[in-house]
Amino acid sequence: MENNMSSEMIQVETSISDEMLAELFLSQVMWDFKKSKIIEGIDKCLKSKDKETFLRLIDKLKSIS
Numbered sequence: 001m002e003n004n005m006s007s008e009m010i011q012v013e014t015s016i017s018d019e020m021l022a023e024l025f026l027s028q029v030m031w032d033f034k035k036s037k038i039i040e041g042i043d044k045c046l047k048s049k050d051k052e053t054f055l056r057l058i059d060k061l062k063s064i065s
Contacts, residue, residue: 034064 038061045054 031064035061
């Protein structure tokens, strides 16, 4: 019985570990996406010489970094 409990605990730990890894991965993907969108916006502001939006986006980029 003890061996069976140990096996079940390992499965639960693995499941939790996999879930945490998936959450970290998704969090990183979302961060990368947000960062790339902000940088894309910054590039557009530079081309259109939109200083106000540029400064706002720079602040936003700093806050997520």
